[in-house]
Every structure is written in structure tokens, then in C-alpha cells.
Amino acid sequence: MIYIPNDSANPYYNLAFEEYVLNNMDPGEDYVLLWQNAPAVIVGKFQNTIEEINTKFIKERGIKVVRRMSGGGAVYHDPGNLNFTFIVKRNPNKLLDFKEFTASIIETLKALGINAEFNSRNDLTIDGKKFSGNAQYVTKNRLLHHGTLLFNSNLDDLEKALNVSNDKIESKGIKSIRSRVTNISDYLKRDIDIQEFKTLLLKNIFAGGEIKTYYLNPEDKAGINELVKTKYGTWEWNYGESPEYNLKRSKRFNSGKVELMLYVKDGIIRECRIYGDFFGMGDISDIEHLLTGRKFKEEDIRSALAVLETVDIRHYFGGIALSELMELFC
Structure with a gap:
């Protein structure tokens, strides 16, 4: 496993970052990414964007809207949310397993005195409240698993950004399933910030051993920015790809x-x-x-x-x- 640091908070760049690593890094290696976004709504690949967002609120707050590669429902990101991505070799004879990618998260929280569980909808919960949504995307030889971790997000903004209007919309897009949500920080026995939590999680992923790290070079960053320009930063991808x-x-x-x-x-x-x-x-x-x-x-x-x-x-x-x-x- 190799860790690739990324300090960008640009939602367009960070979604492009995932795809770039998936398609351009050594396919013989496995990678983990931990990243944060400025306020954004990330919609699933097969969703109708305007059906998932509060257009008026998003416009007023300058919240970005980005479509991701994977399916599933819309999620809200802000600096209080930590995103994780695993990009690994795919075994076509093995069923997709969400649990194995969230085990390190559950273990990290357990060490902090929090009992987290994996539910039937591929979410992580505390006391029945969701703090992590997960999704996967596969290619012929690779599997990308990513998810959210609500650490100390603004839950009021989350609710408002995903509070769809009363417009009557009929489409074939996949509808999001709204769940009760919570922040990890509300259950901590000691006061830590999101950066310390990120460090603890990273150590757990690497089982306390050496954290093998790869740093993006100028060529990598240029490739990511090209994806932003041609895909993730475009209206055609984020809105035009919506079902009729x-x-x-x-x-x-x-x-x-x-x-x-x-x-x-x-x-x-x-x-x-x-x-x-x-x-x-x-x-x-x-x-x-x-x-x-x-x-x-x-x-x-x-x-x-x-x-x-x-x-x-x-x-x-x-x-x-x-x-x-x-x-x-x-």
C-alpha cells in the first residue's frame, strides 16, 4: 500500500485526482488517499444533479457541485469531512466487499472509545446514525473504493444543501436515500482535531508500520488539471450527464x-x-x-x-x- 498526500481543497481537482491515480499510477501497486474538500455536493454517477441539490442554497453559499465516477447517492463535503480512497488490484473472481475497506476506520474509532458499525446499506454508523457513506467503481483490473467520514462537518449546511425543493421532477436518475447523520467528534472521549484523526487513521491503515509515500510530481499535477479542464470542472459532466x-x-x-x-x-x-x-x-x-x-x-x-x-x-x-x-x- 502506498499513501499519496494531497493538500488541495478544490472539489474538481480532488475528484480528478482519484481518476488520475486509478488510470495512471503503477497497476501493480495499491494506493490510499486521504483528502478534504471545500464545501461541495458530490453526486453519484447515475444521478440527476438538480434532483439532488438545493439550487438556491448552493448558489448563495458558492458550493461546488461535482459528479463522481462511482454510483450511489449525493453526499455533502466540507473541511470537517475526511474523505478516504483505496485503489487496489481487482480480483474478478471475488465479490465486491465493502467491509474490508472500512475495517481500519472501525478499528481507529474503537481505539478512541467509539463503537462504530457497518450496516446493510454500506454505511458506517454510530448509535444508528450515519457518519460514513461508501461507494465503489471498477475497471477491468482495478477497484476504487471511496467514502466520507463526517468528523465535525456543518450538519445544518449538509441538510440544507441536500434539501431538494418541492419541484415536481420525473426522471430515471438514481434517488439518494436520506439518513440521519452525525459527527464523529460528538462521541470522542478526548478532544482531537481532524488532522490528528487523519494521522491516527493512516497509522492504522499501515498497521503501525512504515507509511510508504508517493508525492505527486509536476507531470502528475498537469494530468490532474487536464482532467479538471476537460471533465470534472465542466457543466457537461456535472449537469449534462444527468438522465433525461x-x-x-x-x-x-x-x-x-x-x-x-x-x-x-x-x-x-x-x-x-x-x-x-x-x-x-x-x-x-x-x-x-x-x-x-x-x-x-x-x-x-x-x-x-x-x-x-x-x-x-x-x-x-x-x-x-x-x-x-x-x-x-x-
Whole structure:
């Protein structure tokens, strides 16, 4: 086993870091990574991103949203959460075993006086509350196992970031299963910080022996940054890879109710219909055509509707202003 340190807190970089190690490091070696992110929501490979996030809260807080390689549900990261990744040789004749990768975590916590358990949903729990979610990704010859460890995360922000709105969304995306969560720090018998916990865990992984370490070189970092540029930092990967879905949103303004219905595929608005009891005079299909074919992201929608700034929007929506209309898309 070889440990690869990584001090980056950039969620795009850190997800790219995992993939780079998986595909580019010596396949004859096993690796362990311990890393932390700035506030971010990490969605599973097969999830519909907007179905998993509180868009308004995430925008207000500047929280990044990144899709990972593995399946499973959406999770919240912040500096109070420690992420772990094992990248090992794969035995195709052996069933995937989540427990073997979490044994060192359970042992570390036991040494700290905490009784943690592995449950049937591949989570680690304390007193029935989840503090670690786990997922795996396999290639022909390699297996990547990664997970979260809520040490002293902001659980209020976690709940809000993953608190999906009441929009009616119908999709084939994998839905997250919400669980009661807790922080490891709440159960500690002595006061330690996340860095000391990280050190204790690393020692346990290497059974108290030498921690063989590999440091990323400039070529490695360039390769990781290229993955950020072409994949993990792109809207196409983080949102456009979502399964197709139908979205229904409505909002009542002073001048009436506006109901928006969208069919989105590959992150692109393929069909748009607008209904409501507002007193508009213009043909609402003009607006529907402006939006069709656009990426379902605020910047593109705002750009499409910018033409309305040159006309009297009340012609279409009565007394509803453009800034109010944008609330339906944000």
C-alpha cells in the first residue's frame, strides 16, 4: 500500500485526482488517499444533479457541485469531512466487499472509545446514525473504493444543501436515500482535531508500520488539471450527464401564477411549455422557443431571455418583471 498526500481543497481537482491515480499510477501497486474538500455536493454517477441539490442554497453559499465516477447517492463535503480512497488490484473472481475497506476506520474509532458499525446499506454508523457513506467503481483490473467520514462537518449546511425543493421532477436518475447523520467528534472521549484523526487513521491503515509515500510530481499535477479542464470542472459532466427528466415548477406572482414545464435531455431544454393565469397579451410560444435548445443553466437562460429587456415584458406576462421570471429557473 502506498499513501499519496494531497493538500488541495478544490472539489474538481480532488475528484480528478482519484481518476488520475486509478488510470495512471503503477497497476501493480495499491494506493490510499486521504483528502478534504471545500464545501461541495458530490453526486453519484447515475444521478440527476438538480434532483439532488438545493439550487438556491448552493448558489448563495458558492458550493461546488461535482459528479463522481462511482454510483450511489449525493453526499455533502466540507473541511470537517475526511474523505478516504483505496485503489487496489481487482480480483474478478471475488465479490465486491465493502467491509474490508472500512475495517481500519472501525478499528481507529474503537481505539478512541467509539463503537462504530457497518450496516446493510454500506454505511458506517454510530448509535444508528450515519457518519460514513461508501461507494465503489471498477475497471477491468482495478477497484476504487471511496467514502466520507463526517468528523465535525456543518450538519445544518449538509441538510440544507441536500434539501431538494418541492419541484415536481420525473426522471430515471438514481434517488439518494436520506439518513440521519452525525459527527464523529460528538462521541470522542478526548478532544482531537481532524488532522490528528487523519494521522491516527493512516497509522492504522499501515498497521503501525512504515507509511510508504508517493508525492505527486509536476507531470502528475498537469494530468490532474487536464482532467479538471476537460471533465470534472465542466457543466457537461456535472449537469449534462444527468438522465433525461421532466421538470415542473410554478410560482405565484402579484400579477398571477406562472407554471413552467420542461423536458430536459443531456442537460439541454428539448421542450418548454409555459402556463398560468397571468394577463399577458403576447404569444407565449415566443418565450418557449427562446428557451428550447438552451442548456438548463442560469447563465444560458438569462442570455436567452435578455431579448425581453428590449421589449415590454408585460406584453407577455402582465406585471411580472424579468428578474421575477428568472426565479423560476434558479
